[in-house]
Amino acid sequence: MANGTNFFSNTSGTREEILESTFHALCEHGYAGLTISKIGDHFDKSQSLIYHHYDNKDDLLLDLLEYILEELESQVPLSTQSPKEYINEIVEQIFGDTDSSNAQFSKAVLELRAQTAHNEEYRELFKRSDEFVRKQIALVIQEGSEQGVFDVNQPKQAAALFQTVIVGIQGQRTTDDQNMIGSTKAEFQRYVDQCLLSSAERK
Amino acid sequence: MANGTNFFSNTSGTREEILESTFHALCEHGYAGLTISKIGDHFDKSQSLIYHHYDNKDDLLLDLLEYILEELESQVPLSTQSPKEYINEIVEQIFGDTDSSNAQFSKAVLELRAQTAHNEEYRELFKRSDEFVRKQIALVIQEGSEQGVFDVNQPKQAAALFQTVIVGIQGQRTTDDQNMIGSTKAEFQRYVDQCLLSSAERK
Numbered sequence: 001m002a003n004g005t006n007f008f009s010n011t012s013g014t015r016e017e018i019l020e021s022t023f024h025a026l027c028e029h030g031y032a033g034l035t036i037s038k039i040g041d042h043f044d045k046s047q048s049l050i051y052h053h054y055d056n057k058d059d060l061l062l063d064l065l066e067y068i069l070e071e072l073e074s075q076v077p078l079s080t081q082s083p084k085e086y087i088n089e090i091v092e093q094i095f096g097d098t099d100s101s102n103a104q105f106s107k108a109v110l111e112l113r114a115q116t117a118h119n120e121e122y123r124e125l126f127k128r129s130d131e132f133v134r135k136q137i138a139l140v141i142q143e144g145s146e147q148g149v150f151d152v153n154q155p156k157q158a159a160a161l162f163q164t165v166i167v168g169i170q171g172q173r174t175t176d177d178q179n180m181i182g183s184t185k186a187e188f189q190r191y192v193d194q195c196l197l198s199s200a201e202r203k
Numbered sequence: 204m205a206n207g208t209n210f211f212s213n214t215s216g217t218r219e220e221i222l223e224s225t226f227h228a229l230c231e232h233g234y235a236g237l238t239i240s241k242i243g244d245h246f247d248k249s250q251s252l253i254y255h256h257y258d259n260k261d262d263l264l265l266d267l268l269e270y271i272l273e274e275l276e277s278q279v280p281l282s283t284q285s286p287k288e289y290i291n292e293i294v295e296q297i298f299g300d301t302d303s304s305n306a307q308f309s310k311a312v313l314e315l316r317a318q319t320a321h322n323e324e325y326r327e328l329f330k331r332s333d334e335f336v337r338k339q340i341a342l343v344i345q346e347g348s349e350q351g352v353f354d355v356n357q358p359k360q361a362a363a364l365f366q367t368v369i370v371g372i373q374g375q376r377t378t379d380d381q382n383m384i385g386s387t388k389a390e391f392q393r394y395v396d397q398c399l400l401s402s403a404e405r406k
Contacts, residue, residue: 030321032235107320114317115263116377117310118233125376134383160386161394165364168371174319175330180337183363191394 018043018050019064026061027104031111036060058119065112065125073132083144084201087192090137093167095185106173113167133166134159141196151198157198221246221253223269229264230307234314239263261322268315268328276335286347287404290395293340297369298388309376317371336369338364344399354401361399 008020021042022034025080029038034057040047056058116123138159144150150157166186169181193202211223224245225237233243237260243250257263284292305361319326347353355361368391372384396405 027364031317033321058346087321109315110374111317111320112315112316113374113377114234114310118236123378127380130375130378130380130383149364152226152387157386157390157393160383161368161384161390164371164375164387165367165375166371168367168369171313171316171370171374172333172367174316175326175333177330180366180386183357183360184367187360187364187398190360190398194397195390195394 002199014049015044015053015063016067018060020052021050022060022064023108026064026108027110031115034061040093054159058115058121061112061115062121062125065122065129069125069129069132072129082149083140083147084149086140087137087144087196089126090162091185091189091192092167093163094162094179095188103173106170110174113170128165130163134163137162144196148198149201152196161191161196217248217252218256218266221256222262222270223339224253225263225267226311228259229267229311229314234264234318237264245302261318261324264315264318265324265328268325268332272328272332272335275332285352286343286350287352287400289343290340290347293343293365294388294392295397297365297372298384298386298391309373313373313377316373333366333370337366340365346405351401352404354398355399364394 005173008016008023018039022039024042025039026034036054036057037047039050039057039060043050054063061158078082092107112122113126116126134156138155139157141150141152143153145152145155165184169184172181172184211219211226221242225242227245228242229237231245232238239253239257239260240250242253242263243262245341246253253263257266299382315325316329319329337359344353344355344358344361348355348358368387371389377386
């Protein structure tokens, strides 16, 4: 959801530097084309440092996912936001600016998600990440329902649809079809209006 | 959307046999681990036949995608179905039985979709496939709106959300989280009821 490159805005320490190099190399070469040597091309220090910290590319990519996940988990929504503002913010983030760094991040995440098909460790990390996002959204929808802003009996169910749309848009960003993402956003906003908001809040 | 293995139920001819072998090898080994030799293990005839027809694995996988797409395009919905029945059928297909062959197919498609990040030919095929599915759904929603069963001003917009949910569920099947898919289905049905059906048709 968030912009990938933002995760590395305060890069400090060897681990972060290696992970940032890995992220850029993944965006450039893709999963299948990624090698430690290509990661080294993006890394200012000695390539031997990478081998010192990691056994192989999956080891490194799993740590990258873990790092992104930790960053995501630390970005807890501001408590000053109302549930309605928070949901609007989420919608903006899901469909947000498809600037090139955002699209690159989506592609990289999609490639890593595809590894879940054959790798239990990737699967567990994505499960944990998906569950985290879903729980956050469900909590906010529940809070909004208690306040009478939303009228939703099953907040977890609504959060599951949000999660599916997040994954779907990440998958669709790869085909660079901007019109389509705009159309989905408009329809999803119609869903939020008609299926989440209480009748008093509806436009 | 459809079950992958069904595409090969009437396998006849060398191309189909090679493509079926490729499909099974892709499900077993994943994109990165796939080789012509591993495809050969699933192929009853001489492996040299594969090299005779295809230059490399991407050449083969692109033909597999093309083949699946042709099959999909030929599965035009029965005209005897009403728009409402058709939409219900689509919803059942999106979230349908996650038997193991269906999950395998989703994983294989996700892996191929991830190639769109770095390969223009994959991107074009997925774009064509996505557009086809979206157009079909938009047509049916428009027909239903003309008949007064649906009340949708922007059928293309609604179809875009369907498409995103299709891609999202394919992405999520890889984490094997059955509960989550059931929750998304229930919420998506609530969307269909409240955002697509005309007030006369609503439960």
